[in-house]
Amino acid sequence: MEKQDKKDGKTSVVRSTRTSKSPMDVGRIPPQATDLEQAVLGAMMIDGTAMNNVIDILRTKDAFYDPKHQAIFEAMSELYTTTTPIDLLTVTEQLRKLGSLEKAGGAYYLSTLTNKVASAAHVEHHSRIIIEKYPT
Numbered sequence: 001m002e003k004q005d006k007k008d009g010k011t012s013v014v015r016s017t018r019t020s021k022s023p024m025d026v027g028r029i030p031p032q033a034t035d036l037e038q039a040v041l042g043a044m045m046i047d048g049t050a051m052n053n054v055i056d057i058l059r060t061k062d063a064f065y066d067p068k069h070q071a072i073f074e075a076m077s078e079l080y081t082t083t084t085p086i087d088l089l090t091v092t093e094q095l096r097k098l099g100s101l102e103k104a105g106g107a108y109y110l111s112t113l114t115n116k117v118a119s120a121a122h123v124e125h126h127s128r129i130i131i132e133k134y135p136t
Contacts, residue, residue, distance in 0.1 A: 032065035032066075032133055033065070033129055033130055033133050034065060034066050034069070036126045036129050036130055037064050037065065037066055037069045037130060038069070038113050038116050039116055039117050039122075039123075039126050040054065040058070040123055040126050040127055040130060041069060041072050041073065041076070041113050042113035042114045042115070042116045042117040043117045043119070043120035043122075043123040043126075044076055044086055044120070044123070045086060045087055045088050045091055045110070045113065045114050046087075046114050046117065046119070046120060047119070047120035047123070048085055048086060048087065049120075050086075050120040050123045051076060051080050051086050053120075053123055053124050053127075054123055054124060054127040055077075055080060057124065057127040057128060057131055058073065058127050058130065058131060061073045061074045061077070062134070063130055063131055063134045064130065065133070067103065068103065068104050068105045068109065071095065071098075071100040071103045071104040072091065072095070072104045072110070072113075074098075074100070075091055075094040075095045075098060075100065075104070076091055076094075078094060078098075079091065079094055088110060088111060088114055091110060092107050092110055095110075
């Protein structure tokens with residue numbers, strides 16, 4: 001896009017660096033499965049072995065769409081690498097240490113995640129769905 005700009009009686013050409021977006025791109029929401037994200041995080045907090053089953057599937061916090069879930073997974077990953085048990089209390093404390101507890105929705109939000117699942121039976125399948133929606 002070009003436009004004429006007059007300065008000191010001279011005319012110069014100014015080029016815009018903005019790219020035009022298609023109307024279809026504006027307001028687009030990337031694929032997501034926040035309900036499955038909640039279920040996977042909750043399952044990992046109620047079953048100490050669930051992280052072993054999904055760590056190779058969900059390799060990065062960026063696989064999660066919700067920033068709260070990214071912070072929670074990051075805390076869980078750090079606990080996992082230090083072989084610290086993963087449960088509601090240790091995740092809450094790790095988020096507190098990282099200064100991310102409020103970013104993650106607070107202790108109450110964490111407790112709601114554990115109430116969303118009865119078991120970790122399908123945690124691998126749910127993790128695969130999350131990673132399918134991960135923007136590459």
